[in-house]
Amino acid sequence: MDGNNTGWDQVIAEMIEMGFEYSDIVEAIKVVGPSVPSAVEHILSAPKSQTHNIDPLRRQPLRTCRLIRQSKIFDHFHSDDVQEHKEYLPDFNPIELSEPLQAQDSDVASDWERKVSILMQKHFGFSSLKSFQKEALSSWVAHKDCLVLAATGSGKSLCFQIPALLSGKVVVVISPLISLMHDQCVKLTKQGISACFLGSGQPDNTVEQKAMRGLYSIVYVCPETVLRLVQPLQKLAESRGIALFAIDEVHCVSKWGHDFRPDYSRLSVLRENFSASKLKPLKFDIPLMALTATATKKVREDILKSLCMSKETNVVLTSFFRSNLCFMVKDSRTSKASYAKDFCELIKVYGRKQNIDGNEKALISDDSDYVSNSSNDCSSSDTDSVSPDDVDDNQDDYACGDDFLMGRELSVEFLENDMDVIQNVDNSDVTHGECCLKLPHKERELSEPIDPTKEPEGRLKFLKEPLEHGPAIIYVPTRKETLRIAKYLCKFGVKAAAYNAGLPKLHLRRVHKGFHENTLEVIVATIAFGMGIDKSNVRRIIHYGWPQSLEAYYQEAGRAGRDGKLADCILYANLASNPSLLPSRKSEEQIKQAYIMLSDCFRYGMNTSCCRAKTLVEYFGEDFSHQKCLLCDVCINGPPQRQNLKEEACILLQTIGAHNVCSDSMDCSYDDVYFGSKQRRIRERPNLKVLVGKIRQQFQKFLTTDILWWRGLARILENKGYIKEGDDKIHVQVKYPELTELGMEFVKSMMSEQDLYVYPEADMLLQRKTNIPFSSFSEWGRGWADPEIRRQRLEKLKLNRNPRMLPSPKNKKRRKRKGKKGQSDMRTSRGRLAAKLAKFK
Numbered sequence: 001m002d003g004n005n006t007g008w009d010q011v012i013a014e015m016i017e018m019g020f021e022y023s024d025i026v027e028a029i030k031v032v033g034p035s036v037p038s039a040v041e042h043i044l045s046a047p048k049s050q051t052h053n054i055d056p057l058r059r060q061p062l063r064t065c066r067l068i069r070q071s072k073i074f075d076h077f078h079s080d081d082v083q084e085h086k087e088y089l090p091d092f093n094p095i096e097l098s099e100p101l102q103a104q105d106s107d108v109a110s111d112w113e114r115k116v117s118i119l120m121q122k123h124f125g126f127s128s129l130k131s132f133q134k135e136a137l138s139s140w141v142a143h144k145d146c147l148v149l150a151a152t153g154s155g156k157s158l159c160f161q162i163p164a165l166l167s168g169k170v171v172v173v174i175s176p177l178i179s180l181m182h183d184q185c186v187k188l189t190k191q192g193i194s195a196c197f198l199g200s201g202q203p204d205n206t207v208e209q210k211a212m213r214g215l216y217s218i219v220y221v222c223p224e225t226v227l228r229l230v231q232p233l234q235k236l237a238e239s240r241g242i243a244l245f246a247i248d249e250v251h252c253v254s255k256w257g258h259d260f261r262p263d264y265s266r267l268s269v270l271r272e273n274f275s276a277s278k279l280k281p282l283k284f285d286i287p288l289m290a291l292t293a294t295a296t297k298k299v300r301e302d303i304l305k306s307l308c309m310s311k312e313t314n315v316v317l318t319s320f321f322r323s324n325l326c327f328m329v330k331d332s333r334t335s336k337a338s339y340a341k342d343f344c345e346l347i348k349v350y351g352r353k354q355n356i357d358g359n360e361k362a363l364i365s366d367d368s369d370y371v372s373n374s375s376n377d378c379s380s381s382d383t384d385s386v387s388p389d390d391v392d393d394n395q396d397d398y399a400c401g402d403d404f405l406m407g408r409e410l411s412v413e414f415l416e417n418d419m420d421v422i423q424n425v426d427n428s429d430v431t432h433g434e435c436c437l438k439l440p441h442k443e444r445e446l447s448e449p450i451d452p453t454k455e456p457e458g459r460l461k462f463l464k465e466p467l468e469h470g471p472a473i474i475y476v477p478t479r480k481e482t483l484r485i486a487k488y489l490c491k492f493g494v495k496a497a498a499y500n501a502g503l504p505k506l507h508l509r510r511v512h513k514g515f516h517e518n519t520l521e522v523i524v525a526t527i528a529f530g531m532g533i534d535k536s537n538v539r540r541i542i543h544y545g546w547p548q549s550l551e552a553y554y555q556e557a558g559r560a561g562r563d564g565k566l567a568d569c570i571l572y573a574n575l576a577s578n579p580s581l582l583p584s585r586k587s588e589e590q591i592k593q594a595y596i597m598l599s600d601c602f603r604y605g606m607n608t609s610c611c612r613a614k615t616l617v618e619y620f621g622e623d624f625s626h627q628k629c630l631l632c633d634v635c636i637n638g639p640p641q642r643q644n645l646k647e648e649a650c651i652l653l654q655t656i657g658a659h660n661v662c663s664d665s666m667d668c669s670y671d672d673v674y675f676g677s678k679q680r681r682i683r684e685r686p687n688l689k690v691l692v693g694k695i696r697q698q699f700q701k702f703l704t705t706d707i708l709w710w711r712g713l714a715r716i717l718e719n720k721g722y723i724k725e726g727d728d729k730i731h732v733q734v735k736y737p738e739l740t741e742l743g744m745e746f747v748k749s750m751m752s753e754q755d756l757y758v759y760p761e762a763d764m765l766l767q768r769k770t771n772i773p774f775s776s777f778s779e780w781g782r783g784w785a786d787p788e789i790r791r792q793r794l795e796k797l798k799l800n801r802n803p804r805m806l807p808s809p810k811n812k813k814r815r816k817r818k819g820k821k822g823q824s825d826m827r828t829s830r831g832r833l834a835a836k837l838a839k840f841k
């Protein structure tokens with residue numbers, strides 16, 4: 001009996017929230033039993049005379065509601081909320097929406113805010129609106145379109161959720177991901193707001209019909225669905241009323257953004273079909289509210305244009321700065337050989353104690369091949385050791401923390417494989433360079449003392465704060481890598497799981513759930529686990545490999561520290577080589593843009609002197625008001641010492657200039673006559689590598705200076721406008737340098753006096769750190785001609801044989817692949833050298 005009553009109560013509570021009358025609900029339950037869908041169906045299918053009061057607004061019968069529903073702010077309030085909080089609303093004066101909010105007297109405006117704060121307290125438990133939320137809502141009240149640009153985790157969703165509560169009309173939210181829509185619906189339902197999502201992921205095919213009849217206050221749709229539902233939505237606008245169209249993650253509209261989705265660009269239908277001129281009963285166009293956390297100026301302009309937003313659109317721009325995020329860049333090969341070094345800190349935090357103690361030595365050992373060298377229980381035995389080759393094709397084991405896979409299934413029925421399917425990132429990978437590890441948060445000591453009087457207390461306190469415990473997300477570029485790293489971490493007792501769109505939905509649901517319920521601590525994911533992940537206590541976001549753009553990077557990093565507490569955002573990338581573009585279906589124009597974005601990202605990694613947070617927020621067109629974030633690696637370690645590179649710059653510029661003149665004059669006669677193409681002429685130009693080779697030949701003192709160093713210098717000179725890319729293709733960094741007029745002037749002036757003090761970039765410092773003397777191939781070749789030099793070199797090589805060439809399981813495997821034991825591969829230079837060495841044994 002008790003159980004029965006609980007069932008009744010629950011159904012009644014749920015249906016009251018949906019807006020049904022108590023008496024109707026009781027009637028329905030008596031007939032069909034305590035089931036929400038059956039009771040709803042019963043009420044809705046009852047004869048008209050019995051359904052006079054089923055309007056979820058509980059003000060007017062749904063089927064007889066007036067067509068014009070937008071005339072007064074009074075209409076924006078849920079009658080129940082008004083009733084319930086009557087004591088707070090003694091002078092409830094309806095605001096005429098025909099007048100802009102500013103025109104109202106301050107009493108009325110403050111009254112409006114007070115009502116919002118009551119609703120907020122009731123549904124969300126917040127005491128006040130943030131100022132950008134207030135501004136966005138004011139625009140909506142004044143029937144204005146609004147573009148909201150606010151940092152990740154700042155609370156943009158509230159801007160479109162409140163109008164539904166306030167007006168009693170429906171808010172339609174366009175969102176790119178089904179998983180994202182689902183999460184938000186679950187949250188809203190818990191907060192007592194009726195919401196649903198429509199589209200291919202919706203298992204219940206009656207939901208769409210109900211939504212179009214106005215049974216839900218907030219309706220989430222993907223752009224494809226909204227395009228299909230234009231007519232039913234028009235009817236909805238004329239019946240219950242549509243308060244607002246919110247376009248979340250609106251950067252997807254723009255081709256210049258990092259996540260362009262063609263269907264988003266067709267959303268101008270919203271303005272075309274839901275304007276006052278199109279739908280006669282409407283007095284005003286249904287306002288559009290577009291929201292994103294990552295949009296450059298160019299993207300913003302594109303959004304306004306593509307959505308046909310009005311000329312009076314209110315652009316609500318807040319700071320993109322997240323003061324509790326600690327940004328770092330670390331050099332790493334980002335290959336399996338570097339896992340041990342890169343993840344040792346992570347394993348210390350999330351691994352099981354008994355494993356860590358035994359593994360520490362192996363983990364921080366210089367030899368990075370953990371499989372072949374560690375002698376602990378996790379990686380020593382063949383059966384236990386994790387070979388990524390074993391993992392790649394193992395579709396039955398998706399590397400989850402063991403307890404987790406035993407767990408229950410998600411209640412979520414549908415998640416979509418949308419994000420990384422589009423990107424098609426299956427097997428692409430980046431190349432790798434050297435690795436150097438620096439432990440975060442050991443001690444935060446700023447390079448320069450700071451003046452506490454000038455810094456907000458909030459940020460200063462982070463300097464002393466250790467990182468709290470909370471989950472981590474590792475973003476990797478390929479699906480393979482998600483499995484590999486998750487499996488590696490699991491071996492050390494970390495509750496980790498892989499997440500990529502190629503994995504079965506059941507697994508993805510479990511991961512989602514495990515992450516939200518804290519049964520999983522580390523998610524290794526592709527970009528599929530990105531937008532809208534709103535978990536408050538994520539403490540670490542690790543990017544393992546170059547992101548494709550700073551927008552994507554900032555968006556993903558923004559998953560960290562949403563509770564306002566300190567969180568780490570670490571980018572591990574190979575600073576010694578250019579990042580590559582992941583394969584995708586893009587037009588030529590989009591590929592160009594993608595290269596530009598990739599190049600910006602690369603430059604972010606190479607920077608050694610400017611605060612990381614400042615670089616990021618300025619990238620989005622914001623003037624960074626603080627000098628430093630105080631937390632990033634640059635602020636903590638300080639920039640490297642400035643160097644006067646006058647001589648080197650002068651030599652490089654002169655060499656570039658000399659070869660530009662030479663190739664141009666030569667090409668004019670050669671190409672124009674025989675090929676007549678500019679492209680060909682450019683190709684004839686020596687690239688930076690060749691130019692550096694020339695410098696080395698000419699100047700003994702630069703014989704040991706690596707190409708990496710010159711590459712960094714070329715970037716500095718490009719930033720100063722002294723050289724530019726001479727190729728008509730876009731490269732991540734200057735490949736075919738061309739001297740500019742400014743560069744020429746600079747060379748002339750440098751001959752006389754000017755110094756050139758600059759901060760060396762990350763790749764320039766790498767070269768210094770490794771300090772391997774450069775020997776050009778030509779020099780090396782010449783040396784072999786002299787028998788004495790040859791003898792000395794071979795002797796030296798014999799003594800300092802590369803440890804990598806010593807037998808190890810990995811090398812054994814490699815040799816096995818190449819040929820019989822002891823036989824060198826004569827097709828490679830290394831093999832030929834080994835053969836020569838063998839003769840000396």
Ligand SMILES: Nc1ncnc2c1ncn2[C@@H]1O[C@H](COP(=O)(O)OP(=O)(O)OP(=O)(O)O)[C@@H](O)[C@H]1O
Nearest residue numbers: 126128129130152153154155156157158293532534
């Ligand atoms: N006025 C407020 N006061 C306190 N907390 C708030 C307020 N508004 C929103 N929040 C909280 O902020 C968190 C982030 O909100 P939300 O998911 O809307 O962020 P977002 O700006 O949409 O981020 P993203 O760009 O990552 O999607 C939520 O957990 C929410 O509860």
Ligand SMILES: [Mg+2]
Nearest residue numbers: 156157248532
């Ligand atoms: Mg959001």
